[in-house]
Amino acid sequence: MEASHQRKAIGEFLRRRRTSLSPKQLGLPEGYTRRRTPGLRREEVAQLADVSLTWYTWLEQGRDVAASPEVLDxxxxxxxxxxxxxxxxYALAGRYASLGRDLSAYQLSPAFVQLVNNTPYPFFVIGPENRLIAWNAVASELLTDFSELPPENMQMLWLAFLQPEFRTKIVNWEQSTKVALSFYRKLYDRSADQPWYTKLIGELKERSKEFAEWWPLHEVADKNGLQVEIEHTSMGRLAFEIITFTQINDLENLMCCIYMPLPDTQTAEKLAAWHQANRTKTRI
Structure with a gap:
């Protein structure tokens, strides 16, 4: 969407939302004069949001004015x-919304859980703040038992750099993790002003020499096409291409990652045999 269209959409959205509210809903006095238009007046919204009337008017008119995350909140x-x-x-304004909600209560629909459960290959679902919110049993089998990890360590970038099993089981860890970092930067740098982002990047700089070396390079890249090799104790060498797509629901864009077996590597056959011997379960 072009910038001018985005600004127009912001103005129309705010105007519609403003006129759908009544002063009574917000505890404001109705006033003695009859309102010529329904809903709140611009000056009332400006007062409630602690912004100037002129600035808010320009925003509704689609003018080129900047809105910080704090003002949008x-x-x-x-x-x-x-x-x-x-x-x-936030999306119209080119920002990422700070969540302000308990991520532990984040739930996927039963159909989505079934999709994760029934996929025969490693399947991860990454939600707000780069946090892993769902995975299937074969994903845990190949990389690490995610259910045993503390909640504060469930960010995928943290796992990639600081979870020991990731480094030992992924044969091409350095190459694949550099690409993953470039994709992360492309996707999440708009959240750089949020506390979770600052905390994560600060910890990785301090604890990972590779991260401290790669982060200043400021490289960005796409993740699709990335291939990883995993060494499993019983199945041996497995080769995958990571397919990444987004699932949009009412709360957030979810990033889904499926490890698809590469042809002519016997990976699919090895996984099929593993499924025969194990009952798979989705852990959320």
Whole structure:
């Protein structure tokens, strides 16, 4: 979407949301004069969001004005936006919304869980703040038992650099992790002003010499096409291409990663034999 169209969409969205609210809903006085238009006045929204009337008017008019995450948060609160509406506003403004919700309560639909469970190859679902929120049993089998990890270590970038089993089981760890880091940077750098991002990057710089060396290079890349080789104790060498796609729901864009076996490597056959001997379960 072009910038001018985005600005117009922001203005139309804010105007629609403003006119759908009544002063009574927000505890504001109705006033003595009859309102010529339904909903809140611009000056009331500006007051509630602690912004100037001129700035807010320009925003509704689609003018080229910048809105910081803090201002967007105040506008979202003033207009009583739902989580989906709030994230839509952030997307139009070219920002990532700070979540402000308990990630432990994040739930996938039963059908989505079944999809993860029934996929015969390693399947990861990455949610808000780069956190791993779902995986299947074969993913745990090949890399690490994710259910045993503490919640604070469930960010995929943290796992890639600081989880020992990732480094030992992925044969081409250095090459694949450099590409994964470049993809991460492309996807998440818009969150650089958020506390979770600052904390994660700071810890990785301090604890991983590879991260400290690669991060300043500021490389960005796509992840599709990335191939990884995994050494398993009983199945031997396995070769995959990581297929990445997004699943959009009402709360967040979920990033899904499937490790697809490479042809002519016997990887698919080895996994089929493993499934015959093990009952797979999705762990969330």
């Amino acid at each position: 105040r506008l979202a609160a003033a207009l009583h936006l739902t989580p989906a509406e709030r994230e839509y506003l």
